[in-house]
Amino acid sequence: MPWTQSVGGVRHHFADLRTLLARASPQRSGDELAGIAARSAEERVAAQMALADLPLKTFLDDFAIPCEDDEVSRLIAEQHDAAAFAIVSHLTVGEFRDWLLSEQASGEILARLAPGLTPEMAAAVSKIMRLQDLIAVAAKIRVITRFRTTIGLPGRLSTRLQPNHPSDDPAAIAASIIDGLLLESGDAVIGINPASDSVETVVNLLRLIEKLRLHLRIPVQSCVLAHITTQMEALRRGAPVDLLFQSIAGTEAANASFGVNLALLGEAHDAARELHRGEIGDNVMYFETGQGSALSADAHHGVDQQTCEARAYAVARQFRPMLVNTVVGFIGPEYLYDGKQIARAGLEDHFCGKLLGLPMGCDVCYTNHAEADQDDMDSLLTLLGAAGVNYIMGVPGADDIMLNYQSTSFHDALYLRALLGLRPAPEFEQWFEQNRRELPRAMSLLAASA
Amino acid sequence: MKDLRRFTAARVGLGRAGNSLPIREVLDFGLAHARARDAVHFPLDVPGLRAECEAAGWSTVCLESAARDRAEYLRRPDLGRRLSEASKAILAPIHGPFDVAFAIADGLSALAVHHHALAVLRELRPMLDGSWNAAWNRAPLALVRFGRVAAGDEIGFALGASMVVVLIGERPGLSTPDSLGIYLTWEPRSGRRDAERNCISNVHGGGLSARDAARLLGVLMTESRARRISGIGLKAPALS
Numbered sequence: 240m241p242w243t244q245s246v247g248g249v250r251h252h253f254a255d256l257r258t259l260l261a262r263a264s265p266q267r268s269g270d271e272l273a274g275i276a277a278r279s280a281e282e283r284v285a286a287q288m289a290l291a292d293l294p295l296k297t298f299l300d301d302f303a304i305p306c307e308d309d310e311v312s313r314l315i316a317e318q319h320d321a322a323a324f325a326i327v328s329h330l331t332v333g334e335f336r337d338w339l340l341s342e343q344a345s346g347e348i349l350a351r352l353a354p355g356l357t358p359e360m361a362a363a364v365s366k367i368m369r370l371q372d373l374i375a376v377a378a379k380i381r382v383i384t385r386f387r388t389t390i391g392l393p394g395r396l397s398t399r400l401q402p403n404h405p406s407d408d409p410a411a412i413a414a415s416i417i418d419g420l421l422l423e424s425g426d427a428v429i430g431i432n433p434a435s436d437s438v439e440t441v442v443n444l445l446r447l448i449e450k451l452r453l454h455l456r457i458p459v460q461s462c463v464l465a466h467i468t469t470q471m472e473a474l475r476r477g478a479p480v481d482l483l484f485q486s487i488a489g490t491e492a493a494n495a496s497f498g499v500n501l502a503l504l505g506e507a508h509d510a511a512r513e514l515h516r517g518e519i520g521d522n523v524m525y526f527e528t529g530q531g532s533a534l535s536a537d538a539h540h541g542v543d544q545q546t547c548e549a550r551a552y553a554v555a556r557q558f559r560p561m562l563v564n565t566v567v568g569f570i571g572p573e574y575l576y577d578g579k580q581i582a583r584a585g586l587e588d589h590f591c592g593k594l595l596g597l598p599m600g601c602d603v604c605y606t607n608h609a610e611a612d613q614d615d616m617d618s619l620l621t622l623l624g625a626a627g628v629n630y631i632m633g634v635p636g637a638d639d640i641m642l643n644y645q646s647t648s649f650h651d652a653l654y655l656r657a658l659l660g661l662r663p664a665p666e667f668e669q670w671f672e673q674n675r676r677e678l679p680r681a682m683s684l685l686a687a688s689a
Numbered sequence: 690m691k692d693l694r695r696f697t698a699a700r701v702g703l704g705r706a707g708n709s710l711p712i713r714e715v716l717d718f719g720l721a722h723a724r725a726r727d728a729v730h731f732p733l734d735v736p737g738l739r740a741e742c743e744a745a746g747w748s749t750v751c752l753e754s755a756a757r758d759r760a761e762y763l764r765r766p767d768l769g770r771r772l773s774e775a776s777k778a779i780l781a782p783i784h785g786p787f788d789v790a791f792a793i794a795d796g797l798s799a800l801a802v803h804h805h806a807l808a809v810l811r812e813l814r815p816m817l818d819g820s821w822n823a824a825w826n827r828a829p830l831a832l833v834r835f836g837r838v839a840a841g842d843e844i845g846f847a848l849g850a851s852m853v854v855v856l857i858g859e860r861p862g863l864s865t866p867d868s869l870g871i872y873l874t875w876e877p878r879s880g881r882r883d884a885e886r887n888c889i890s891n892v893h894g895g896g897l898s899a900r901d902a903a904r905l906l907g908v909l910m911t912e913s914r915a916r917r918i919s920g921i922g923l924k925a926p927a928l929s
Contacts (some may be wrong), residue, residue: 258896270763271764272764272765272766272767368838403699404699405699408696408697410696410697411696411697411698411699412696412697413696414693414694414695414696414699414701415693415697415699415701417693417701418693418699418702477861503843571860572763572764573763573764573765573766576763576764607722607725607726607728607729607859607860607861607862607863608729608797608860608861612722612726613718613719613722635697635699635700635701635703635712636699636700636701636703636710636718637718638699638700638718638721638863639699640697640698640699640862640863640864643860643862643863645722645863648700650703650705650708650709650710653705653708653709654708654709656708657708683692
C-alpha cells in the first residue's frame with residue numbers, strides 16, 4: 240500500500256511500508272549503501288511525519304516482509320498477543336511515542352504490553368524518537384533473567400567478561416579472566432569467542448572456566464561462543480555447558496547465512512534446559528545481533544537495517560534468553576559510519592529490545608576504520624547506563640586481541656557503576672565482598688599453575 | 690597483578706587511577722589507535738609504488754576504483770569493487786590471454802601495501818620465471834587506488850587472465866596497522882563470491898613473512914592452474 244505526505248506544498252510518495260520505514264530512518268551508511276535511505280533531509284522528515292500518522296494496527300496487516308517468504312515474519316504473526324495489544328491498539332505511531340513518555344506507561348504496564356507489540360511497531364516508533372526519548376522510556380523497563388546470577392535488577396549493572404585470545408591459549412585466557420574478576424567483572428557471563436570453531440576447543444575452554452568457577456566458588460555462568468551446532472556437539476560429549484550462544488538476524492535468509500533456523504534454535508534451547516545447570520533460574524540462551532547483518536548477507540528484502548535488527552528480537556524472545564546484546568559498532572563504517580551513528584543505533588537497539596521484553600545488553604564498540612574513538616565509547620556507555628542497560632562487555636583494556644576491535648573495559652564498568660550508583664548482580668556482589676581479600680593470592684597461584 | 694602479563698598479550702594488570710586507567714595506559718592505547726587510524730587514511734603513493742615496481746622489472750598500469758575519495762571508499766564497498774570508467778578505458782587495449790594478473794590495492798591499509806606487497810612479489814619471482822615448472826605469462830601489474838578485493842575480478846576479466854592475485858591492505862588492528870592479505874581467484878569475473886577465493890592473511894612483521902607468504906602463494910597458484918579451480922575446493926598447504 241502506497242503512502243503520501245505533503246510538506247510545504249510538495250507531495251512525497253512512498254511506494255510501500257518498508258520504503259516508508261527506510262525513508263523515515265535517521266541517517267546511516269548501511270541504508271545508503273542499500274540504496275533505500277531518504278534522498279534528502281526533507282524527505283526523511285516527511286517520511287517521519289507520514290509514519291507518525293500511521294495507525295499501529297497497520298503493522299498487523301502489512302508485514303515489512305511477507306509471511307510466505309520468511310519464517311521470521313510467520314513467527315512475528317504467531318507471537319502477537321491481541322489482548323496485550325489492546326491498550327495501545329487505537330493509537331498512531333506518533334501517539335504511541337507520546338503515550339510511551341507519559342506517566343501512564345509505567346514499567347509494569349510496558350512489561351505487560353511487550354507481547355502485544357511487533358518488532359516493526361517498535362522500530363517505527365524508535366525512528367521518530369530522539370535519544371532522550373529512547374533513554375527515558377527504556378529506563379522504565381526492567382527485564383530480569385536468572386541462571387546462577389540475577390541480571391537486570393534495578394540499580395544493577397552487569398558485565399560479560401570477554402577474555403579472548405588469538406590462539407585460544409588456556410593460560411592467556413585464564414589470566415584475562417582473573418584480571419576481570421579482580422575488577423568485579425563477569426557477573427553476566429564469562430564468555431569466550433574462540434579463534435577455532437572445533438568441538439575440542441569448545442570443550443577445553445568450557446572445562447577451563449568450570450575449573451575456575453568451582454575452585455573459587457564463583458556464582459557465574461559460562462559460554463564459549465562457537466557456532467551453536469559446535470556447542471551442541473560439545474554438550475553431547477558431556478562438556479559443562481551453561482549458556483548456549485548464537486548470532487541471529489531478523490530475516491530467515493540472514494539466519495540461513497549464519498547456518499541457523501528457528502527449529503535448530505528450539506532444539507538447542509531444549510537441550511540446554513534439560514541439563515538443569517541453572518541454580519536460581521533456567522534462562523539458558525545468549526544471543527548477539529547487530530544492525531547491518533541482514534544487508535551484509537544480501538538478505539534484507541529492501542527493509543532498513545534498524546527494522547531488520549528489531550525483527551531479530553522476535554527470534555530472540557521466542558527462547559527466553561538470559562542475555563541479548565547488540566554488537567553495535569562491530570560491523571564497520573559501511574553500515575554505521577561514525578560515533579554519532581553508532582550511538583544512535585546502540586540506543587535504538589537497547590530501546591527496541593527492552594520494549595519487546597528482552598534482557599538487553601550492549602557491546603559498545605568500534606573498528607579502526609570507523610570514524611570513532613574512545614570518547615565516542617564513553618558517550619554511548621554513559622547514555623546506556625542512564626537508559627538502564629542490563630550489561631556491557633568487559634575486555635582487558637578495551638582491546639580485543641582476537642577479534643581486532645575495541646569494546647569496553649573492566650575499568651569502564653567500574654566508572655559507570657561508581658558514576659550512577661550501580662552495583663553488580665547481588666549473588667556476584669556478595670561473593671566478591673566475601674572473597675576480595677583472598678582473591679589476589681588465590682589468583683596468583685592459579686595463574687602460575689594454568 | 691602485573692605478573693598476569695606474562696601469560697597474554699591482552700591488556701591485563703593495567704592498574705587503576707580511581708576507577709579509570711593510569712595515564713600511561715591511556716596514552717599507550719591512544720598511540721596504538723592513532724597508528725591504526727593513520728594506516729586507514731594513509732594515501733597510496735601511486736607514483737612511488739610504480740617506480741619501485743618498474744625498477745623491479747614489472748610493467749604496470751595505474752587504476753582506480755569507482756570510489757572518488759577515501760571517505761566514499763569507506764562508506765561504499767560496492768564502489769571499491771568496481772573500476773572507474775577511465776580505468777576501464779586503460780585496460781581496454783590490453784589483450785591476453787595471460788596465465789595470471791597481479792593487482793596491488795590499498796584496501797584498508799596502504800601502509801601494508803608499501804611495507805610488504807613488493808617484497809612478496811620479489812620472493813615469488815623465481816617461481817613465476819619457471820623455477821618450479823612452466824613459467825607464467827603475466828599481465829601488467831595493476832596498481833589500484835581505493836580498491837577492494839573484488840576489483841580484481843573486473844581487472845582479471847578485462848585483461849583476459851586465467852587467474853587474478855590481489856595483494857591488499859587488511860583492516861588495521863591496534864597491534865598491527867600494516868597487515869597484508871593476498872587473495873587468489875581462478876577465472877576472475879564480476880560476481881565471484883568469497884567462497885570462490887583463497888586467502889593468505891596476516892602478512893606483516895609479527896605475522897607471516899613475505900618469504901613464507903610467497904611460498905604459500907606459489908603452491909596455491911600452481912595447484913589452481915593444474916586443477917583449474919580456486920576457493921573452498923583448494924586447500925592451503927601447511928607451512929613446514
